[in-house]
Amino acid sequence: MVRIVVDGREIFVDEGKSLLQGCLDHGIFIPNLCYLEDMEDPPGSCRMCFVEIEGMNQPVVSCKVEPKPDMVVNTSSSELLRLQRTSLRLLLSNHEAKCKACPSNRRCILQELVKRFGVRIRPRRYDHIDREVAEDIEHPLLQIVHSRCILCGKCVHVCQRQYGSPILTYARRGIDTIITAFGDVEAMYALCETCLACVEVCPVSALLLREPSGAIEIPADGSPEATIPCGGATP
Amino acid sequence: MKLAGVDEAIVRHRQLVDRARRRRAEMEHRELPRIEIGMATCGLAAGAGATKEAFEEACAVNGLHFSINPVGCLGHCYAEPLVVIHNPGFPPICYHNVTPGKAKALVKAFLQEGDPLYEFVLGAMEENDLIPAVTDFPRFHLEKRVVMERCGVINPEAIDEYLAGGGYSGLLKAIQVSPDAVIEEIIQSGLRGRGGAGFPTGRKWRLARDAGGSHKFIICNADEGDPGAYMDRTLLESNPHQLLEGMVIAAYAIGADRGIVYVRAEYPLAVERMRTAIRQAVEYGLLGKGILGTDLDFECTLFEGSGAFVCGEETALIESLEGKRGMPRHRPPYPVQKGFRSLPTVINNVKTLSSIPHILKHGARWYSGIGSPASPGTAIFSVVGKVVHPGLVEIAMGTTLRTLIFDICGGVPNHRRFKAVQIGGPSGGCLPESFLDTPIDFDSLTKAGAMMGSGGIVVMDEDDCIVDVTRYFLDFTQKESCGKCTFCRIGTLHLLNGLHRMTRGEGRDTDMEMLRTLSEEIKEGSLCGLGKTAPNPVLTTLKYFPEEYEAHVAEKRCPSMRCRALTAFYIDLDLCARGCDACVGSCPVEAIFTTVSRKKAIDQAKCVKCGECVSACPPEYNAVLKVSPPQLAPVVERPKEE
Numbered sequence: 001m002v003r004i005v006v007d008g009r010e011i012f013v014d015e016g017k018s019l020l021q022g023c024l025d026h027g028i029f030i031p032n033l034c035y036l037e038d039m040e041d042p043p044g045s046c047r048m049c050f051v052e053i054e055g056m057n058q059p060v061v062s063c064k065v066e067p068k069p070d071m072v073v074n075t076s077s078s079e080l081l082r083l084q085r086t087s088l089r090l091l092l093s094n095h096e097a098k099c100k101a102c103p104s105n106r107r108c109i110l111q112e113l114v115k116r117f118g119v120r121i122r123p124r125r126y127d128h129i130d131r132e133v134a135e136d137i138e139h140p141l142l143q144i145v146h147s148r149c150i151l152c153g154k155c156v157h158v159c160q161r162q163y164g165s166p167i168l169t170y171a172r173r174g175i176d177t178i179i180t181a182f183g184d185v186e187a188m189y190a191l192c193e194t195c196l197a198c199v200e201v202c203p204v205s206a207l208l209l210r211e212p213s214g215a216i217e218i219p220a221d222g223s224p225e226a227t228i229p230c231g232g233a234t235p
Numbered sequence: 236m237k238l239a240g241v242d243e244a245i246v247r248h249r250q251l252v253d254r255a256r257r258r259r260a261e262m263e264h265r266e267l268p269r270i271e272i273g274m275a276t277c278g279l280a281a282g283a284g285a286t287k288e289a290f291e292e293a294c295a296v297n298g299l300h301f302s303i304n305p306v307g308c309l310g311h312c313y314a315e316p317l318v319v320i321h322n323p324g325f326p327p328i329c330y331h332n333v334t335p336g337k338a339k340a341l342v343k344a345f346l347q348e349g350d351p352l353y354e355f356v357l358g359a360m361e362e363n364d365l366i367p368a369v370t371d372f373p374r375f376h377l378e379k380r381v382v383m384e385r386c387g388v389i390n391p392e393a394i395d396e397y398l399a400g401g402g403y404s405g406l407l408k409a410i411q412v413s414p415d416a417v418i419e420e421i422i423q424s425g426l427r428g429r430g431g432a433g434f435p436t437g438r439k440w441r442l443a444r445d446a447g448g449s450h451k452f453i454i455c456n457a458d459e460g461d462p463g464a465y466m467d468r469t470l471l472e473s474n475p476h477q478l479l480e481g482m483v484i485a486a487y488a489i490g491a492d493r494g495i496v497y498v499r500a501e502y503p504l505a506v507e508r509m510r511t512a513i514r515q516a517v518e519y520g521l522l523g524k525g526i527l528g529t530d531l532d533f534e535c536t537l538f539e540g541s542g543a544f545v546c547g548e549e550t551a552l553i554e555s556l557e558g559k560r561g562m563p564r565h566r567p568p569y570p571v572q573k574g575f576r577s578l579p580t581v582i583n584n585v586k587t588l589s590s591i592p593h594i595l596k597h598g599a600r601w602y603s604g605i606g607s608p609a610s611p612g613t614a615i616f617s618v619v620g621k622v623v624h625p626g627l628v629e630i631a632m633g634t635t636l637r638t639l640i641f642d643i644c645g646g647v648p649n650h651r652r653f654k655a656v657q658i659g660g661p662s663g664g665c666l667p668e669s670f671l672d673t674p675i676d677f678d679s680l681t682k683a684g685a686m687m688g689s690g691g692i693v694v695m696d697e698d699d700c701i702v703d704v705t706r707y708f709l710d711f712t713q714k715e716s717c718g719k720c721t722f723c724r725i726g727t728l729h730l731l732n733g734l735h736r737m738t739r740g741e742g743r744d745t746d747m748e749m750l751r752t753l754s755e756e757i758k759e760g761s762l763c764g765l766g767k768t769a770p771n772p773v774l775t776t777l778k779y780f781p782e783e784y785e786a787h788v789a790e791k792r793c794p795s796m797r798c799r800a801l802t803a804f805y806i807d808l809d810l811c812a813r814g815c816d817a818c819v820g821s822c823p824v825e826a827i828f829t830t831v832s833r834k835k836a837i838d839q840a841k842c843v844k845c846g847e848c849v850s851a852c853p854p855e856y857n858a859v860l861k862v863s864p865p866q867l868a869p870v871v872e873r874p875k876e877e
Contacts, residue, residue, distance in 0.1 A: 044565040045719045047760050058759060064565045086756045090725040125749070126729050151718065170560055170718065173543065175728045177718025 004071040013067050018042065020049050020062040023075065030075055031084055031113055033091075033203065034152040035063045038161070043153050047087045048113075051075050059083060085117050092119070093126040094175070095204070096147035104205040110150070129175065139167075139181035140189045141210055142199065146178055149206035155179060155198035162195055179207075238410050238487075244527035248407050251519060255395035268301040268346050269321040272333075273387055275308035275472040276504050277465070281315035282334065289335035290318075293342035301346065307473020309387030310627030311357075311374070317387070319360055322346060326363040330355045374624050377643045379605065379631040381613045382589045386473035391508050394515040397476040403521055405592030409484045410529060417488040418444060421591070423599035425611040430456060430547075430584035431659065431688045432764070433610070433677035439581055442571040443489040446579035451491040453482055454575065454582045456552060457498040457505070460544035461660030462711060464691030466615040466627055467585040471498065471505035474589070475512035479535065481588035483526065484595060486533040489581055494535040497552055500542060509537050544715035547689075548763050549582045551717065562717045563763035584689070586615055606632030610676035614687070618644045620694040621651065630675070637671040640694055651696040654795075655780070659688025661708040662768035664775030665701065684775040686768065700797030701780045702787050705772045706734040712769040723766030726757040730773055738798040740864075742788035751777055792864045799844045803865035806835050806848075810858035818859065821851035828873050836871035 001012040004019075006028055013022030021037060023030050033046035042063040050059040054072035059080055062073075074080070092110065099105045099121070114121050122128065133146040151170075156179065159166040167188055171180045181188060199207050262269075270290055274283050287303060294301050309317055314331035320341065321327045328351055330341065337355055344350040351366065358369030369375045389396035397403075409417045422437030443451060455478060459467040470478060482494045496513075498506050513535055516522040524532045538556055545551045546561040553575050555561040574580025590612060594602045603611040610632040616639065619625045623645030630639060636656060640646065647653050657665045658675075664685030666673070673679050677687050695704060713727040730753060733746045754770035754777075761767045777784060786792045793801040806818070806827075811834040818835055819827045826841035827848060835858075837848070849859045862868050 041564075043719065044762060045721070047721045047762065050760070061565070064567075083756060083760050086726075086753070087721050087760060090721050090729070093729070094725050127732065129725065129728060129732075151724070153719075170562070173545075173718050174714050174716040175718070175724055177724060 002067045002069050002071075004067050004069075004073060006073045007075055015067075017067070018063050019051065019065040019067050019071075019073065022067050023051075023062065023073075028075060030062055031088075031116070032063065033109060033150065034154065036154055036157060036201070039063075039157060043157070046091075046150075046152055048084055050080050050083050052077055052080060081117070085119055088113055088117055089119055089123040089125055091150050092121060092123050094129045094131060095150055096131070097121045102148065102205055103208075104203070108205075109203045131178075133178055137179075137181050138185065139192070140185055141192050141196070142181065143208050143210050144179055145206050145208065148204050149179060150204055151177060151179065152203065153179075154201045154203065155207055158197040158201050162197060163191060167191065168198055238529045238531055240525075240527075240529035241411055244410060244529050245407060247520065247527045248403060251403075252398050252401070255398035258395050259399045262302065265302075266323045268299070268323065269304060270301060271304045271306045271319040271321070271388075273308050273315060273317040274305035275387075275391075275469055276502070277308055277312055277469070278315050278317065279504070281332075283316035285335050286316045286318065286333050286338050289338035290342060293339045294346070297342060297347060299342065299346055304390050305392070306389060307386045307391045308469045308627070310383060310469065310629075311624070312626035313624045314357060317357075320345065322349075322351075324349070325351060326366060326368075327360040328366060329357045329360055329369055331357040373642050374628075374645070377634075377638065378629050379613050380629050381593050381605070382470065382477070382586060383473075383615060383627065383629045385477070386469060389474065391473050391475055392511050394476055394512070394519060397474070398519075401596070402476055403480050403592075405595035406480050406483050406487075406521070407527075408595045409487055410527075410531060414444065414488045414490065417484065417595070420599045421488070421594060424594045424602040425599075425608075426587065426590055426594060426602065427610060427612075427677060428584060429586035429590070429614070429687075429690070431662070431686060433687060436583065436587055439571060439583075440485065440489050442569075443491075443579050443581045446572055448579055450493070450578050451489055452575045452578060452580040453485045453489065453491040453494045454552070454556070454580060455482055455494070455496045455585060455588055456547060456549065456582050457496060457502075457585045458540045458547040458552060459499060459502075459585075459689060460547050460715070461662075461689050461691045462708075463619045463693050464617050464660055464689050466617050466690055468502050468505050469627055470585050470589055470615075471502065472508050475509050476516065477589045477592055478509075478585055479512055479516050479522065481591035482535060483522065483531075483533055484591050485581060485583065485588060487531055489579075491581070492532055492534065494533060495556065495575075496535065496537045497540055497546075497556065498537060499546075500539040506537065506539060513537060543717070544711075545717045545763070545765050548765055550763065552582065553580065560717075562719045563765070565762060586690075607674060607676050609678055614675060614690060616675075616690045616692045618692045618694065620657075620692075621647050621653075621696040621699070622694045623648045632676045633674045635672050635674055636666070639675065639692070640671070644694075647694065647696045651698060653694070654697050654699060655695045655701060655704075655776075657693040657695070657704065657708070657772065658685040658691075659771075660691040661712045662686065662765070662771055663688045663691075664771045665695075665705070665779065666775065667779040670779075684771070684778060686771065698795055698797065700738070700793050700795040701776050701783045702734060702737050702793075703795075703797050705776045706731065706738055708772045709734060709769070712765065716765065716769070720760075720762040720766060722757045722760040723762070723769065726753055726761075727766070727769050729753060730757070730770065734773075737784065737787040738793075739800045740787075740791040740798070742791075744788065746788060747777065747781075747784050790864060794863070796861045796863045798863075801865065802844060802861055802863045803839060803868040804837055804842060804844060804846070804848065804859055804861055805839075805868040805871075806837055807858050807860055808832065808834050808836070808871075810856050811835055812853075812856050812858070815853070815856070817853055818848040818851045821847040823847065830871055831874050836873075837868075838873060839865070839868060839870070 011026045032049040049062045051062045052074040159168040318330045318333040359366040426436045427433040543561045546555045550564040551561040570580040615629045709731045716723045718724045754773045796802045826838045852859045
């Protein structure tokens with residue numbers, strides 16, 4: 001156990017856990033989008049979990065910090081709030097907020113953060129950037145709504161955890177980066193059918209099951225009705 | 236701890252050098268004319284291949300015996316293809332811009348008749364009484380060549396030429412002392428990483444040496460991707476063994492047993508020459524198992540990068556080497572702790588590693604005597620843009636920008652005024668005239684808001700629009716962002732869109748403030764070096780050229796008349812000559828018509844602002860003028876057709 005001080009409160013966190021997890025364990029909320037508890041090496045890509053640590057001249061992402069004895073941490077300065085708000089606004093400017101039509105409505109992490117940080121779901125400061133992705137993901141069971149995806153990478157992580165070399169992966173670069181599936185269709189069908197952890201982990205309902213009625217390529221021996229879990233878009 | 240077999244190594248190295256020198260002496264002894272042609276990528280692009288063929292053909296026709304030696308690049312891009320002719324009885328003479336026609340003339344006049352054709356001469360390569368030496372020119376004598384000393388002088392595909400000039404003697408010196416002493420020597424020399432950030436190389440090696448583990452890696456980062464920067468390519472193409480020697484020394488110092496040269500695949504010639512060099516070094520026992528008979532093992536391979544700028548970032552480079560998508564990781568852990576395959580890894584730039592043999596050969600004291608105290612040594616820059624003599628320049632650190640741009644590279648051509656200089660490529664900053672006396676070293680440049688970067692320098696004159704140039708650099712980084720973190724992926728696009736709006740005349744009042752605050756936040760919030768430095772061009776130009784931004788946003792005016800949407804061409808009816816129609820034919824869209832006074836005018840609705848009419852208008856009239864904002868162009872009615 002390591003003793004650290006967070007926002008003036010003394011807490012003891014497990015060694016080997018990240019500062020973010022340590023705080024979350026003690027009910028101290030630090031916003032995060034790309035972090036999962038079982039991650040050995042969190043990607044640190046959402047840039048939300050910033051904290052200030054005494055002795056460091058810049059805010060750091062807490063998911064990549066190992067708690068050191070007597071570390072003094074601040075999670076809510078105006079400087080941090082500014083960075084986190086910008087990060088959230090940037091994400092929202094590239095996220096199609098048609099909440100009513102979204103299965104994640106009312107249990108969406110973005111909605112929660114919007115409320116907490118007092119920003120608009122359609123930020124006025126930045127123009128909206130459409131994510132125009134023409135082609136569909138080549139996966140027999142999954143479909144991706146790219147305009148909802150916030151590229152948190154949780155799906156890639158759980159897929160990697162499951163199979164070593166993941167079926168879901170990033171493609172392209174810059175603003176055109178997307179999540180896509182890569183590999184042999186039949187192999188994907190066999191592997192993914194029993195897993196679908198990615199659909200479960202997606203925080204914004206961007207990864208969905210294909211509608212059974214949709215044109216799906218099904219291996220000769222399988223029948224779509226029997227193999228695809230029914231109906232609902234999110235588990 | 237001393238390496239076993241060092242005495243054996245000294246003998247073997249002596250034998251290699253002696254044999255190489257014997258071979259060279261034999262060649263020089265034959266009294267035949269020798270023609271050296273610069274055959275690096277830049278030379279080949281300028282037509283060195285055709286020049287070489289022309290020399291061969293002309294000599295065959297005239298029945299002359301001679302030898303052609305393809306060498307690397309001297310760094311004088313403005314003069315390519317460069318040829319040095321060693322004609323017995325003359326000093327070696329350097330000729331510039333040697334076209335096939337000039338080559339044929341040289342064979343006939345110089346090699347056959349003994350007339351050196353003074354009109355084509357750039358200078359003699361050594362002092363003599365006959366022809367002024369190149370060292371009389373500031374482009375040559377103000378430079379301080381250490382790393383580039385042998386570039387363009389030796390044949391990069393012949394290891395003997397490198398050995399004959401004392402090659403691999405730095406390695407020999409290194410293995411005679413302990414690895415710790417080598418690291419100490421590098422620390423003493425003050426060498427700082429030439430990849431851009433300037434981390435002390437010796438300290439990096441010390442960290443790697445102290446990191447535990449049985450296997451360690453040394454990686455050479457040759458994934459040079461900045462627009463307008465090409466010094467790493469030249470070093471690989473012109474003197475690959477210098478780099479290999481540096482890598483072997485580094486391997487000995489940190490205890491690495493494997494090395495990888497990460498070269499971008501867009502450098503096919505560099506890849507080929509590096510492969511040749513590795514093969515030759517293995518043949519000569521300078522790489523591989525038991526180097527020079529000692530028990531030092533070091534295997535070196537080459538890896539071709541796959542075309543992403545971000546892979547020059549060290550953690551992304553490692554991901555790419557491991558066969559994954561080139562996305563940066565969070566640091567710490569640093570690669571020296573946990574790098575390639577989670578083993579301690581030192582990643583050094585080509586220029587850093589190429590400096591190592593010289594430091595070992597001449598000593599730390601000699602190296603730290605060059606340049607400024609906090610940034611010792613030399614720096615190589617590729618100076619491009621609006622300068623008279625663009626090319627690669629190696630200067631001592633601490634030289635001012637003014638000396639580099641105006642004295643060495645000849646200043647701005649065509650009597651235009653200097654406006655700004657972009658240092659460090661897309662991650663660097665843009666400095667105005669008032670910073671010309673800034674010494675070039677890591678700390679001064681960082682203080683000014685620019686950075687050393689990999690060493691690309693782009694000079695801009697009064698015709699370049701600062702907003703447009705900033706947009707260009709941002710467009711590059713935005714496209715090359717890997718898409719991992721929010722600030723870089725989305726933030727840079729908002730910056731770019733803001734700049735786009737300005738250059739199109741759609742800038743909003745809030746845009747300058749948006750650029751400033753968002754830039755600061757991207758700098759603070761991004762994950763890797765690419766994102767952290769991407770806003771630098773925006774921040775520096777906003778700081779030093781606010782008036783240009785204001786003109787674009789508030790007045791919809793481009794002071795340099797570069798942004799097409801903000802400019803217009805018109806024909807001054809007082810200057811235009813009656814009856815002349817030189818401009819009419821040049822217009823691709825038939826926007827030019829004849830007025831009632833039988834002069835010409837431009838239909839603004841049709842004009843695409845290509846500027847062809849400006850070049851077509853005879854210089855004695857110069858009647859086509861450019862204005863900004865476009866509303867200032869006088870409106871001339873097109874006469875009604877009858």
